[in-house]
Amino acid sequence: MGHPKYDYISGKIEIDDENLLDLSPDERSAAGIFLSFQNIPEIKGIKLSEYLRTIYNIHLKNKNPEQKDISPFIFKKFVKKYLDELKIEEDFLDRDLNVGFSGGEKRKIEILQMKLIGPKYIILDEIDSGLDLDAFKSVCKMLKNLDSEENSFIIITHYFKILDYLDIDKVYVMKGGKIYKKGGKELVDYIKDNGYENL
Numbered sequence: 001m002g003h004p005k006y007d008y009i010s011g012k013i014e015i016d017d018e019n020l021l022d023l024s025p026d027e028r029s030a031a032g033i034f035l036s037f038q039n040i041p042e043i044k045g046i047k048l049s050e051y052l053r054t055i056y057n058i059h060l061k062n063k064n065p066e067q068k069d070i071s072p073f074i075f076k077k078f079v080k081k082y083l084d085e086l087k088i089e090e091d092f093l094d095r096d097l098n099v100g101f102s103g104g105e106k107r108k109i110e111i112l113q114m115k116l117i118g119p120k121y122i123i124l125d126e127i128d129s130g131l132d133l134d135a136f137k138s139v140c141k142m143l144k145n146l147d148s149e150e151n152s153f154i155i156i157t158h159y160f161k162i163l164d165y166l167d168i169d170k171v172y173v174m175k176g177g178k179i180y181k182k183g184g185k186e187l188v189d190y191i192k193d194n195g196y197e198n199l
Contacts, residue, residue, distance in 0.1 A: 002028065015121060030062045032120030034113070036127050040106040042098040048109065049093035052079060052116060059117040082115050086142065104135025111142045122146075123154045128162040140165035163188050173199065 002025045013020040020028055043051075053075040060067040070078070076093065083090055086108050098106050107127060114122060124143075128136060143166060147153065155162065163171075163185075171188055173181040173196070181187065181199050191199070 026058075029117075029119075030058075034117070034119035034122045036107075036110050036122070036124045038125040038129060040098055040110065042096070042101075044096050044099055046097045047093070048095055048097050049076065049079075051097050052093075052113065055113060056116045079112075079116070082112055086112055086115075087138075088112065102135070103130035104132065104138065107131065107135070107139045108142070111139070111146065114146055118150070120151050121154070122151060123156070125156045126158065127155070128157055128159055136161070137165070160188055160192060 008021055011021075015031065015033070018031060020031070020033070023031065049072065053070065053072060056075065057067075057069045060070070079093070080090065082088075083092075088105075088108055092101075092105070092109075095101075098109065101109065110127075127139065127143075131139060140162060143153070147167065153166075155166070155168070157163070168185055168188075171183050171185065172179050173187070173191070183190075
């Protein structure tokens with residue numbers, strides 16, 4: 001979404017005919033981009049319910065500037081269906097954002113955010129790291145349920161396992177910061193059998 005310590009020298013990053021480099025992080029989010037962090041921060045003093053309600057209200061206002069904020073009471077009733085679907089206990093809403101959450105719980109909260117704001121472009125940075133087997137399978141299932149013709153996923157990973165659980169159509173191998181090889185699912189199968197050195 002952008003890092004204050006980095007600046008670009010030249011080039012463009014275009015999505016839907018819009019140069020993302022001209023946009024602030026919140027404008028990039030409004031354009032439909034969602035970034036899942038590799039290491040999800042824990043933030044004390046901000047309740048999960050307030051964080052989720054805030055991003056949902058912002059999302060609604062991006063669609064309609066006249067939209068009024070949804071009250072905490074109405075939001076809790078609204079979000080309950082997603083909590084049930086993702087098997088998140090309702091008392092999580094009263095906890096500080098990600099504080100003391102397991103790896104799997106943090107990923108579920110990220111998926112809950114995706115469900116609330118419906119991004120078009122979802123970037124998953126090593127979403128498979130730090131998960132036990134059950135949490136990993138659960139997250140993969142949730143991601144498959146999110147997948148539709150309305151959105152696209154970019155999955156960054158060092159492991160093949162997640163690619164066995166998801167329907168992927170394009171594969172890019174990066175080396176030295178550049179695209180070294182590209183192909184379809186068959187490229188993953190080739191690397192599994194032959195390694196990277198024989199690409």
